Amino acid sequence: MKVGMIGFARSGKTTVFNAITGASAEVGAYGSRDANLAVIKVPDERVDTLATFYKPKKKTYAEFEFIDIAPAEGADADKTLDNAALNLLRNADALVHVVRAFDDENVLHPMGSVNPERDVTALEEELQITDFIIIEKRIERLEKEHRKDQEYDLLVRCKEHLEAGNPLRTLPLNAQEDTVLRSFTFLSQKPMMLLGNYGEAAIGNDDPARMQAAAGKHGLKLIELCGKLEMEVSQLPQDEQEVFRTELGLGEESRIRFIHFAYEMLGLISFLTAGDPEVRAWTIRKGTSAVDAAGVIHSDIKRGFIRAETIAYDDYVAAGSMAKAKEKGKVRLEGKDYTVQDGDIILFRFNV
């Protein structure tokens, strides 16, 4: 899972990035041209438990990769994306818009004032315009080549949808159209979440009405945190972090909160693979078929897919070993179209 962090300059992207990933990238680095990348592991007790059975050489958790883009180069104050950012974000599976909700007179907002609703709208428009320009060029090209095919029809629909002020993520598509459109990597088609970055005064104050109104208006899900404070706490020694969190009333770690939020919002589940070399969790979307889940591991396994030997995690733990689970008839042989369930332990049989 790759998550791209976007937002206006000084909205606290890098601060939040540090808070969630435990990195210590420079904040307030307004002249920097470097993006920050970091990976976090998704804690999963099932991986730990399976490892006690399999005693594998390696335990591997599912991962989230975060991309914190650099400030846009030479852009107007109301633009957040430049070509470098667009290239980095193209492969992101989801976007997080970090919206400034903290007041601090020493930190200048590029638009001169703190106004979450304006920022949410402005960034939505920027994503849509970015996609629109690409679509328009592509349509022109297809027209020149007299190719009024399926792709052409789809792009015309996209164009009309954008012209009406809607992001591509709200355009109803069938599975095939969805695949075609995804290959363009349009930004407004990517799932997007809002992250409200609050000042310290907001802790325990549950009236972030401005942000919630903005999120509701655009149909976006919102997670709220105090970026600066979270970052400061995340940089303390591990044993002190807990004490401070309790004292400050910060609740669960922002890393864990973000993971739960993203799984929920993106409809993600995990399946597991287990053996002597490695016990591992893999992230997929709910509704993924066995053959597509195989493709997450390796394209060869997808191509040569024969069947998926599958057992539910709880059944495996109750049986205590694969042999006993088989005796009890708990191991199923599933075909390509089987919908993988959260916690399935799968052994893919394939032939290439």
Ligand SMILES: Nc1nc2c(ncn2[C@@H]2O[C@H](COP(=O)(O)OP(=O)(O)O)[C@@H](O)[C@H]2O)c(=O)[nH]1
């Ligand atoms: N007071 C306050 N300042 C913050 C908060 N989050 C970020 N900042 C400050 O805002 C400035 C810009 O933060 P940064 O993370 O570099 O923003 P970016 O440009 O979006 O990456 C820095 O001076 C941060 O210390 C916050 O929650 N409260």
Ligand SMILES: [Mg+2]
């Ligand atoms: Mg930054």
